[in-house]
Amino acid sequence: MGRKLLLENAHIEGIRYYDTYRRNGGYAAAEKALKSMGPEAVLEEVKKSGLRGRGGAGFPTGMKWSFIAKPEGVPRYLVCNADESEPGTFKDRYLMEFIPHLLIEGLLISSFTLGANACYIYIRGEYAWIPDILEQAIAEAKNNGWLGKNIQGTGFDLEIYVQRGAGAYICGEETALIESLEGKRGNPRIKPPFPAVKGLWQCPTVVNNVETLAAVVPIIKYGGDEYIKLGTGKSTGTKLISACGNINKPGVYEIEMNISVEEFIFSDEYCGGIRNGKRLKACIPGGSSVPVLPANLLLKTAKGETRMMTYESLADGGFATGSMLGSGGFIVMDEDQCIVKNTLTFARFYHHESCGQCSPCREGTGWMEKVLKNIETGKGKMSDIDLLWDIQRKIEGNTICPLGDAAAWPVAAAIRHFRDEFEWHVKNPEEAQRRNFGLAHYADPLPVAATV
């Protein structure tokens, strides 16, 4: 059984409330950071822990924090990105709903490290009930002297504000989030300047995911050296995975990053295998925007090694034969699922969520959706598959923000790995309306490359 750091106490009744949280060792890390460590020591500890951003990109958090500009007389801000809108990802919701004080403690330590006196939690509008939970927790923390002026007599001031988004996926992109927080239209900014130099109200800002900020608490509590012992290689510590799809036990799991994908899907401790005794066909390991992998490439890398639940192992082979850990939205598909339909669903999502600022994403996402819809409804042509490939290639990398890439990757991966299924849809338009392509050869062992 893997060690849990974030969800250690999640089972305790009433952990949502301050008293219970405090009784179970809560705010001990904040006390340690504020009273005996000081900002530099905390930053060193986070750097040492090798913590990587849990929002999807996996950028080292300690490095991100050290980039923040520190001009005299200019306030700095910490923004917590709780705009979790990636289809398949629901880990932050779990954290905020059940252990809000863990996030608040994390925000307190991080703000202290960065020297920020105001901190914003930007939460997606659809999580309508969570701001109340957070605000209650903030009030409790304030009453107990963990927020407000002169926290615990250390002279450090911090206010945390909860801001609701209006339900736009694009506001999960850090600069769009900042624009939206300022009360403007949520369009991503053109970088540079990066938020670490000019962010919220043109002041240095750090934007971090909920899970990243919460993970700071165990790092301080147990120390960076202890944290780095968990996980493998550069994927240190634990990661929340929100598993869903055709599995027996969907839900949020905290894993140590040293288990294999196979273990995660099939062991009873985690997903508990595929539902109804079906066979595994494909999996999207990190939320809708990462490339989909067929069963054979998911369990073993192209080199024949076992694929692990780590940043590196999932990305092994690049996009040709690999994927990404992303935000940890683990979507499992069994043999009854249609990849074309699934790709269409994602394309429709990205078309709907494109902000419309830059032309490749604005026009390309809609075009891809229409072409995919034709293929799905039996009106497709063979040339449409190549057209899709060409469109996604012209979107990827040419846009302002990563939404264009996120729209292009699922389509690219679906065509790359499941071209047979697309062709079958085009060649058998009527049959494709009645039945699915099935598992076909997608779980067959990979051909072993001849060694010279």
Added chain:
Amino acid sequence: MAEEKKLFKVKIDNISVEVEPGTTILNAARGIGGDVVPPAMCYYSKLQGSGGKCRTCLVKVTKGSEADPRPMPKLVASCRTTVMDGMEVANITSPEVLEARKGIVEFLLINHPLDCPVCDQAGECDLQDLSYEHGAEGTRYEFKRRTFDKIDLGDHIQLHMTRCILCYRCVFTADQLTASREHGVLDRGDHSQISTYIQNNLDNDFIGNVIDVCPVGALTDKTARFKNRVWFLKPVDAHRNCDNPKCCGKVALWMRGDEVFRVTARKDQYGEVENWICDTCRFEKKDVKDWTIEGPRKIDRHSVISQGHYVNTVKPKDPLVEVLDGRQPKLLFDIHTQSEVNRPTIDLSKIDGPAHSDDFNKSQS
């Protein structure tokens, strides 16, 4: 002694140029001029914050700088990327850039109505030039294009949103030139639109400039709509003493004969306005007596506008009289006395709205 300013050495398509630090790649390329200048549909040097959206100006940075020679991993928007010392940029020498640009042009055109034959902007349209130079001849898009209703933004400006490419230039113009901005972008994705929320009038001293900055025919001058094609008009530099202190009064008049069909600001070779003009000059001074004419305006000879442009006003020598030994040629008839349609007594510019055959109908007038 003033310290000598350090200049950055940049190489664009193997042409070296020295520019001041802080210059963008696009402006460095404009310093060189010619074919290496990337096209720009949304960038406008006079508007702060513009650019980066249309992605037509993407270039490849093959060498980051002298200090850090790594190439940039992605194509970058040259209008928003500042140069570094020793930077090497590939624009038209990079097949990757040309391919990407072709893709962008295709994206821009898939929802564009391509109604150039009835569009007032035709002939001076940035998108038309761009697709002519960088686009493919056919389209692979087989679906219905998005459409919008035409909206009147006040008395003088009409918005034809279907043609819009969402460059945001008009938004920046209203922000930076006028007292208050009343229009903006609503909705998102490919259904986002320029709008005034609840059918507001755009009523502002300088709001007419949005017509000039619009790269396509989405914002048009209602006082000149459908009056004439731009290539039949003769652009003339003119000025007047404008009462508005912020207005320079220097304009280009678009004339045919003595009629002023349209007043616009003067534009430079990149289609950018040189000096902003006020709405009074633009919409209300349509009489040649209001203006002091400076002379014909120089138009790039590649432009279709130069086709109808009079280089000089000296009438060419008519050889017919010499051939006929000094006798005047005898005309069989004057076309205007015969034609049912063309009535030179009617000033086209004075007709309210587009000319219609009723306007020439003798029995009605």
